[in-house]
Amino acid sequence: MTSQADKSVDAIILAGSRPEADALATRYAVTVKALVPVAGKAMLARVAQALGSHRAISKIRILAQDYKPFRRHPDTAPLAEDDTIEFVESAATIALSIDRVLQNEATTYPMLITTADNVLLDASMISDFVEAARGTDIAIAVVEKSVLLRRYPESKRTWLKLRGGHFSGANLFCFGSVRARELLGYWAEVEQDRKKGWKLLTIFGPMLLFLAITRILTVDQLATRIGKKLGLTIRVVRMTQAEACIDVDKEDDLGLAEKILRERSAQAGT
Template structure:
């Protein structure tokens, strides 16, 4: 356990639920869940799970999923149920509805670091940067600016949001440092079905944020800080140094690229 009172141990939340219906990636790989797809010889979930539990600032890992049984029944992921720092919790109908109760539970503990089970390239360096820059904030979100990604992976395709300070793509790392974060998570729950539609999410944070994005008079970092101030909390953008932070396993092309990167890492 992390016993430094000024830096309480982090609870990591790994989102490993599945959406309704058949996942085409899982079906093509012959597994029942996307997070069980083999990537470079490992079940997809294994690499981010190990990165999280190996990080010295993280005390515990909570895996949110509809049922733990697929993971406990699979020899490749059975270790998740045996590890003393890992527990499973039932996920709700969406990410925000799953997170809201956790923010209020004493047995979970704050701060929360949230990421996804398809964040296969997550590593110590990414976690070091994110934790260092998110500490002290009520909420923080990691993103990668387009030039950072394209300088190394010019053919990688991402979803971008355009602001004065660049084009940004999400890195699937979120920080909830205090119970105040529930105010933002509640809003997130309202627009969750539109999480891939950037303008609807921006509009939900108010007309000033929307106008700033449209006219490019607002930087993303400044906008996030102002949105936080509007809700009475400290909020920060963490601009990730590693381009791999925004490469998750959403498409077959992503998995090919991820395997190439892992092969170079050795």
């Protein structure tokens, strides 16, 4: 398993800003959310470190509208000097930004995609997800509600309710082949409503939406149906780590993330 994974996966970190002002960035007086400090270190620096130190990850591309703030910040300035990291100017939307990277002749697969606010990302999550994503066109990480609430009952997430469980996205995606670009057109249609899981289903037709909202389909059956519609192999990866779906969107998330990071530090003796 280790030898198969060694430096075989490129990664994208989405570190851009939405058009509206971000409350956390304003609260902590930084120009972009990716620079908000979490346990004393900028979000982006944490995610880049987790990816860069993992045996499977080869090249990292950081997508943002303006990378100058990262070059000026002490936590993220070293990233610009790292030969394995490339800053890429993003397009008008996330979907267009990713598609621009995938169109590049230098792009190799599989390509792992995550976000700068996925600050609890660690080696075990990366290893589990990369291994589970093998052989797919698209893999999507999720955490089941019971897994999260067993560990962190105070955490509030947005849940997609299907037969057999409620699921929250874990901000980890894998594009296993260039064919995954087929999904990006649909992504572009719904990314402004990213908290409304049902909105994605409306664009695949009323029957699929009906089957989902009436909880006739399991999450795996839903992925299979969408995959058939697009001609893709899509796999939903259930993450065993509750922390995988805890990103930092608001102050409560930040407090919980810092608590978890302090506990990790104490366990590691650092």
